Amino acid sequence: MDWLQIFVLSIVQGLTEFLPISSSAHLILVPVFTNWDDQGLVFDVALHIGSLSAVVLYFRHELVGMTTSWCRSVAGRGTDDEARLAWWVILATIPVGLAGLAFEDTVQGVMRSPLVIAGGLIGFGLLLAYADWRHRGTRNEYRLSWRDALWIGFAQALALIPGTSRSGITMTAGLLLGLSREGAARFSFLLSIPVIVLAGGLEILHLADATVPVDWGALIMGALLSGVSAYLCIHFFLVFIKRIGMQPFVVYRLVLGVALLWLFGGA
Structure with a gap:
């Protein structure tokens, strides 16, 4: 894998x-x-x-507070807002794990088709557009x-369908349930932590019996680039959606989905 491939894949993943x-x-496309x-x-x-x-x-800072309060609640010392949020993150992770x-x-096989991705981008993009357009939540x-x-x-379990977007579908659900845009986004980001841990753990199990060469330079560079771009993405996204909302991302999804249908629809 050359350095251009490392750079592109890392930035794409992070963003x-x-x-x-x-x-x-x-990452499939x-x-x-x-x-x-x-x-x-x-x-x-x-x-x-x-x-x-x-x-x-x-x-x-939020994670330290949530973890401390959650441990107190487990020990029977009361449940506050941070402990409840920690419990809700755990609860919301169970469906996607199962x-x-x-x-x-199935997800790793036939569902990785560009046409499936196009359907997910368009269908769930329109649902995000509706949720963002009608949202009145605070x-x-x-x-x-x-x-x-x-x-x-x-x-979140629907995000196993390529093209759906884990962050997109959880933000959509949050908006429909009356969360503010920022609240829906922040809960979605907190939910990503156990999901990434579970997905990464499953991939590591797959690697346990495999003998593969390790390019440590590529791995370290990929992790660093992905981490930096992801951090910047979180910061600027939270600022962006408070002022403009989700519609620019909806437009992007629709354009990409239509382009995939045009390119691969006759295949």
Whole structure:
């Protein structure tokens, strides 16, 4: 894998992991349009470690508070807003974890088609457009109920379909449930932490019995580039959506989806 491929894949992963435009779709499409060989599971794990490091660093203060309060609640010393938020993140992660185990082979096989990606980009993009257009919510992530968290968790399971976008579908669900744009985005970003850990852990299990050469320079560079771009993406996205909303991302999804239908629809 040359340095151009490392740079492109790392930046694509870092930017699209947290934008509502589907990182999995973009990582599938990059080799399609460039004729590059598949980057392999080892490099995918490195990219996800970079993205995970970025979101943990960005929300480090919230995570410390949530973890401390959650431990107190487990010990029977009361439950505050931070402890509840930690519980809701755990609850919302369960559906996607179960769905991922049940449908892993299907997701990794026939569903990686450009036409499936196009359908996900367009269909769930229109749903995001509706949720953002009608949103009147003012609640932040600390005002979620357990029912809200569970609904968002079920929505997150749909992100196994390439083109859906994990961040996009969870933000859509949050908006429909009455969260503010920023609240929906922040809860989506917090949800990404256990999801990335689970997905990365599954990939590592797949690698356990495989003998593959390790290019440590490529892995370190990929993780660093992915982490830096992901951190900047989170910061500027939260600033951006408060003023402009989700519609620019909807337009991008629709344009990309239509382009994929045009390019691959006759195949």
